[in-house]
Amino acid sequence: MRVKIAQLSYQEETIPNYKKRDPPPQFQLPLTPEASMSHIQVPPGFRLELFAQEPMIVNPINMNWDHRGRLWVIETIDYPNSVREEEGSGDDSIKILEDTNSDSKADKVTVFADKLNIPTSMVFVNGGVLVSQAPHFLFLKDTDGDDKADIREIVMTGWGVTDTHAGPSNLRYGFDNRIWGTVGYSGFNGQVGGKQYNFEQVLYNFSRDFVDLKIHSNTTNNTWGLGFTENFDIFISTANNTHSAFASIPAKYMRRVKGFGRDVVTKLDGHYFMHPATENFRQVDVFGGFTAAAGHAFYTARTYPREYWNRVAFVSEPTGHLLHRAIIEPFGSGFLEKDGWNLLASSDEWVSPVQAEVGPDGNVWILDWYNFIVQHNPTPEGFENGLGNAHINPLRDKDHGRIYRLIYEGGTNSRQISLNPEDPSSLLDGLKNDNLLWRLHAQRLIVENNYADLESELIALITSSNEDEIGLNPAAVHAIWSLNGLGISSRESLDAIIGALDSKNSGIRKAAVQALPVTDESIEQLLKSGVINDEDLNTRLAAIIKTLDLPESMAVGQAIFEQSRSLEAAQDLWLSKALQAAGIVHKKGFVWAYEKFEENIGEEGLTRRIYLSYNTENFPLAAEISTLESTKGIKTPDIELRIQAVLQKIEFDKDTLEVKSGQLVSIVFENPDFMQHNLLVVTPGNLEVVGSAADAMVNEADAAERNYVPNIPEVLFSTRILNPNEQTRLTFKAPKVPGSYPFVCTFPGHWRTMNGILIVK
Numbered sequence: 127m128r129v130k131i132a133q134l135s136y137q138e139e140t141i142p143n144y145k146k147r148d149p150p151p152q153f154q155l156p157l158t159p160e161a162s163m164s165h166i167q168v169p170p171g172f173r174l175e176l177f178a179q180e181p182m183i184v185n186p187i188n189m190n191w192d193h194r195g196r197l198w199v200i201e202t203i204d205y206p207n208s209v210r211e212e213e214g215s216g217d218d219s220i221k222i223l224e225d226t227n228s229d230s231k232a233d234k235v236t237v238f239a240d241k242l243n244i245p246t247s248m249v250f251v252n253g254g255v256l257v258s259q260a261p262h263f264l265f266l267k268d269t270d271g272d273d274k275a276d277i278r279e280i281v282m283t284g285w286g287v288t289d290t291h292a293g294p295s296n297l298r299y300g301f302d303n304r305i306w307g308t309v310g311y312s313g314f315n316g317q318v319g320g321k322q323y324n325f326e327q328v329l330y331n332f333s334r335d336f337v338d339l340k341i342h343s344n345t346t347n348n349t350w351g352l353g354f355t356e357n358f359d360i361f362i363s364t365a366n367n368t369h370s371a372f373a374s375i376p377a378k379y380m381r382r383v384k385g386f387g388r389d390v391v392t393k394l395d396g397h398y399f400m401h402p403a404t405e406n407f408r409q410v411d412v413f414g415g416f417t418a419a420a421g422h423a424f425y426t427a428r429t430y431p432r433e434y435w436n437r438v439a440f441v442s443e444p445t446g447h448l449l450h451r452a453i454i455e456p457f458g459s460g461f462l463e464k465d466g467w468n469l470l471a472s473s474d475e476w477v478s479p480v481q482a483e484v485g486p487d488g489n490v491w492i493l494d495w496y497n498f499i500v501q502h503n504p505t506p507e508g509f510e511n512g513l514g515n516a517h518i519n520p521l522r523d524k525d526h527g528r529i530y531r532l533i534y535e536g537g538t539n540s541r542q543i544s545l546n547p548e549d550p551s552s553l554l555d556g557l558k559n560d561n562l563l564w565r566l567h568a569q570r571l572i573v574e575n576n577y578a579d580l581e582s583e584l585i586a587l588i589t590s591s592n593e594d595e596i597g598l599n600p601a602a603v604h605a606i607w608s609l610n611g612l613g614i615s616s617r618e619s620l621d622a623i624i625g626a627l628d629s630k631n632s633g634i635r636k637a638a639v640q641a642l643p644v645t646d647e648s649i650e651q652l653l654k655s656g657v658i659n660d661e662d663l664n665t666r667l668a669a670i671i672k673t674l675d676l677p678e679s680m681a682v683g684q685a686i687f688e689q690s691r692s693l694e695a696a697q698d699l700w701l702s703k704a705l706q707a708a709g710i711v712h713k714k715g716f717v718w719a720y721e722k723f724e725e726n727i728g729e730e731g732l733t734r735r736i737y738l739s740y741n742t743e744n745f746p747l748a749a750e751i752s753t754l755e756s757t758k759g760i761k762t763p764d765i766e767l768r769i770q771a772v773l774q775k776i777e778f779d780k781d782t783l784e785v786k787s788g789q790l791v792s793i794v795f796e797n798p799d800f801m802q803h804n805l806l807v808v809t810p811g812n813l814e815v816v817g818s819a820a821d822a823m824v825n826e827a828d829a830a831e832r833n834y835v836p837n838i839p840e841v842l843f844s845t846r847i848l849n850p851n852e853q854t855r856l857t858f859k860a861p862k863v864p865g866s867y868p869f870v871c872t873f874p875g876h877w878r879t880m881n882g883i884l885i886v887k
Contacts, residue, residue, distance in 0.1 A: 132161035134474070139521060142499075142506035144410050146878075151408060153521065154475040154498065159528055162496075165474040167403055171431075171535055174470070177491070178223050178232040178529040186493045186527045187480060188247045188295075193545040193567040195486035197223045197232070198255070199493075203524050204244050206290040206502060206516035213262075213280075216243025220257070220266070222273055223529070230531070239266050239275040244290055244514075249297040249305055250567070251334055252574060253547075256305065260285035260293040260312065263336070281336045284316015285309070286326070289774075290514035291502045292800065296352040296421075299566055301603070302640070303573050303611035304331040308362060310348035311800035311850070327800065327850060329362055329373050329391065334574075343373045343391045346802055346849045353422035356436045356562055356598055357633040358640070359461070359664070361422045361454070362391055366801050367874050369416035369441045370394045370452045370463040374667065374700045379674045379707040392699065394454070394463040398824035398874065402446040404473040409445045410501055411776060411801075411875035415824060418445045418500065421481050422452070426562035428594075429488030429537040435596050438466060440490060444478035444500045447471065449492060458698040459663035469532065476526070485531065488540035488561055494528040504775050515774070540564070547571045550580055557587065557608070558601045560594070569604045573611035584609050585622040593631060602626070603637045610641040627655035632662035639668045648672075649679045658685055663698060670704040674711050682708070683715020687723070690716075763792035763857060771799040771848075771871070771880070781882040783869070789860045797848040803871045804833055805845045805856065807884055812840040813868040817877035824874050834872045847873065860886050 139153035157165070159179045168174050177197075188200040202218040210216050219240040223232040238255075245259040254267030254277065263282035266275035285294050292310030300306045306329070313326030319337030327349060332339040342360070351363025360373040371391040398415045409417045420442040425434040441450040451466030470479065470492065478495035485491040498521055505517040512518040540561035545568055546552045556568025572580060587605035594600070606626060609619050626638035635657055642648040652658050652669060660666040670689075673682050686708045695701045709716040765786075770779045785791050795805045808816045819836035823829040835844045843858040861867065864886050871880040 129164050131164045132157055134165075140508060141521070142408060142501055142509065142517070142519075144408065144501070144506060145413060151406060154406070156476050156496070156498070156523070156526060157474055162472070162474045162477060162528070165403075166470060166472040166477065167468070168470055168532060173533050173535060175230055175531045175533055176528060177225075177230065177531050180496075180526045180528070182232060182235050183221065183223065183529060184525060184527045185495060185497070185523075186529060187495070188245075189481060189483065189491065189493055189529070190248055190250065191486050191563060192222075192250060193547065193571060195542055195544060197485075197491070197529075198238065198248065199223060199529070200242075200245050200248060200257075201527070202242075202244050202246075206244075206514040206522075207512040207518060208243070209287055209290065209513040210243045214241045216241055218242040218245055220245070220248065220255070220275075232529075236273045238268070238273060239278070244293075246293060246295045247297040247307070249299050250570070251299060251305060256281070256297060256336075258285070258294040258297055258307065260287045260290075261316075263294070265336075282316070282318060282332075284314050284318075284323070286312030286314065288312050288515055289503070290516060291350075292348045292515075295350050298352055298354070299570055300331060301354065301358040301566075301569075301607045301637075302331075303570070303607065304333055305336075306331045306342075306352060306360075308345070308349040308352050310350070310365075328377075329360070340376070341378065342376050344377055344849075345371070345391055346393075348800055350418075350420045351422040351441060353424050353439055354426075354562075355424050355454075356426050356600055357603065357636055357664075361394075361424075361439060361461075363416075363419040363422045363441050365416075365418055367398070367412045367415055367417070368393050368395060369419035369443070369450065370396075370422065370439065370454070372460050372700075374460060375671055375704055375707065376674075379671070379711075380703060392460065393830055394461060395830070396463040396827065397465040398829070400443050400446045400448060400450060401468055401471065402448055403471040404447065404475065406473075406475050407446050408501060409875070410504060411873075413821075413875045415874055416441070416443050416446075416450070417875075419443055419450075420479075421483075423481075423483045424454075425484060425490070427484045427488035427540050428560040429539055430490075430534045431537075432595065436598065440469060440482040442479040442482055444480055444495060447473070447475065447477045447479075449479045449482050456664065458700065459667035460698075460700045476523075484561065484563060486540065486542050486561065486563055487531075488537065489534065490532045492530045492532060494530060496526040496528050497523045499523070545571060547575055550575075550577045553577070554580065554583055554587075557604045558591070560600075562600070565600055565604050569608050569611070572608045576612065578612050578614055581609070581612075581614055581616065581619060585618060588622050588626055588634070597631070597633075599631045599634055602629075602631070602634045606634070606637040606641050615643070624651050624655075627651060627657050632660070632665045635660060635662070636665040636668045639665065639672050642672065644675050644677075646677060646679075649676050649682055652676075653681055653685060658682075659689060663694075663701065667700055667704055670701065670708050673708050674704075678712050678714065680712075680715035680718065683712030683717070684719040685715075686712055687716045687719035691723075762790075764789040766792045766794065768794045768796070769805070769869075770796045771801075771803045773799050775799075776801070776871075776876050776879045778869075778871070778880060778882050782885060783882065784885045784887065785860045787860055787862050787864050787886050791858055791860050793856045794853060795845055795848065795856060796853040797850060800850050801876075802847050802849055802873050803876065803880070804835065804847045804873060805869060806835060806841055806872055807843040807856075807858070807867055807869050809840045809842060810865045810867055813870060813877070813881055815840050816868075816870060816872065820872035820877055821874070823872075834874065836872070842867070 267277040347364035448471040453464040453466040591601035
């Protein structure tokens with residue numbers, strides 16, 4: 127059926143014009159939901175259904191479903207500038223939306239909690255809801271059954287409020303029965319469980335009693351995306367050109383390895399460009415790419431076609447008016463991302479997807495912020511900066527919001543159930559559902575209600591449940607994590623988990639590895655089962671990471687050394703990192719095996735020794751693209767200059783530097799900004815040549831590895847890409863020919879504003 131596309135209307139308004147377009151962009155007037163849907167493209171075989179709209183919901187920022195399958199939505203009218211100091215004085219709320227007449231549209235709304243101020247995410251835990259609302263985390267609970275919170279407690283405080291789009295977000299219940307979340311550069315400075323913490327831009331998790339917090343990984347940018355696969359692989363997305371990244375080895379282990387002092391998650395992006403349905407999109411930087419990536423939720427049900435199952439992640443890009451399909455493929459012990467184009471894209475400039483999740487029916491549900499102004503900062507010309515570090519803009523909308531369901535017409539919906547926390551049998555049944563949403567709720571409720579008397583049934587699930595069509599065995603995986611969460615230490619449960627190390631299913635083996643207690647017996651069983659050398663490299667990686675938590679062991683050290691000699695491990699980015707960390711933890715056994723190996727070197731051992739040396743070296747993240755040959759061996763520079771990136775400005779703090787021709791110059795470049803930056807010195811008059819070449823690099827798969835430095839003669843000297851709070855030193859001989867030599871940052875989109883002149887006298 128041909129759909130009539132609604133006409134777009136425009137009027138003159140002052141609009142941020144970061145890319146300096148001529149003529150400047152116009153202001154499009156908003157559309158009704160029905161008219162807006164005529165501008166939204168979805169794949170063949172799918173149809174878009176409207177579930178809720180304004181005024182029922184306005185400015186929706188986060189959604190989740192309870193164990194009854196009801197949709198809960200955070201509505202934040204205060205975002206981004208209305209930061210309120212007085213607790214309980216906000217205009218934001220959490221609403222429960224229900225379809226009571228089965229027409230696929232919300233017809234009942236209940237305000238669970240109001241007077242909130244810029245809440246950003248929520249997760250169900252301990253019979254209530256944990257809400258991230260900087261500077262606090264709030265625990266809200268209904269105790270009398272009226273669906274309204276009558277308990278409101280501050281359970282954690284110290285989250286930064288300096289920037290409202292860089293605070294805590296994406297709270298999720300993990301397979302490990304811990305609460306996971308992300309935070310951007312607003313960071314955290316406070317106490318948890320009596321321990322002081324101060325961090326920013328990280329992936330973190332904490333215990334269900336909110337007292338044990340752990341930093342998993344540092345990220346390179348403002349982070350607003352988090353997702354788990356059905357085997358508990360962890361992924362994030364960040365703003366500013368990293369729409370997919372794999373969080374593998376916890377940072378605390380990598381700090382022990384030289385070259386990884388500030389460990390970051392591994393960038394996976396297989397492409398740079400997004401694919402908008404209109405040219406009318408407005409971005410601050412990373413023009414045409416993912417500058418506001420939000421979310422990384424996997425398709426973890428079975429309603430959509432098989433190609434989606436546990437393989438496609440959904441990354442929202444509100445500045446591009448689209449929802450991206452990131453195809454995540456196994457690669458060694460980790461993964462690669464491929465461009466799956468879009469699940470949704472709109473030519474309506476108000477459409478702003480901010481979250482996409484698999485709902486209880488197995489279809490993908492989408493929050494549309496529906497706002498013409500999405501950009502937060504830097505503050506554009508002609509505007510003022512406001513509270514929340516967002517530019518003040520009267521065009522920020524406070525009246526619209528939509529929630530859609532994307533229905534696959536050839537699919538069968540997930541078996542929808544209403545889990546009863548007081549009926550353990552319903553929870554066991556929930557562990558077998560084909561939709562991760564139901565399984566995680568069932569696991570959580572088993573653990574929260576301390577149903578230890580389900581032990582025998584959970585053990586039976588580990589051994590009796592079957593693989594599905596794509597080789598997963600979710601029921602067994604969640605049974606293992608349920609036993610782990612219950613803290614059952616009986617011989618029967620321990621034997622069941624140990625037995626799972628020998629399962630034919632790699633996902634079960636991986637869960638068993640991760641759920642093992644930290645004991646000497648676990649060391650013995652890891653070695654006995656052979657999982658430390660598992661044929662599935664992702665499971666092997668989990669086993670090596672597990673050894674990092676276990677007591678030092680001679681036998682483990684020897685096993686780690688043997689693995690370090692393999693070509694397979696040396697060529698695998700994640701295994702090579704984990705082996706280095708494990709070699710440090712189990713140093714005595716590793717060194718003993720190394721010395722024995724040296725003693726028994728044969729005639730062909732020279733090659734093996736060279737290879738071993740390579741494998742036990744530290745693997746630097748990126749080499750400096752550095753200096754002239756003539757500077758080698760010269761230690762002391764004639765002149766040292768210092769330059770910094772300006773926080774949140776996409777500028778250097780100096781626009782001119784001066785040196786004399788032929789001097790040995792040392793430039794110390796610091797990056798206190800939350801974005802990544804580099805520094806290049808180029809030949810006179812060629813700033814635009816180098817900038818254009820840098821723009822063209824984004825089509826190349828190895829652009830990030832090459833630090834976004836074009837391989838052209840116009841580039842004289844360059845640094846690597848610096849992550850936030852890093853610095854480097856660039857040393858070179860100043861050109862003999864006097865002149866004005868531009869210096870520039872070539873991170874995507876930065877060269878137009880982040881540049882200056884090196885004057886050679």
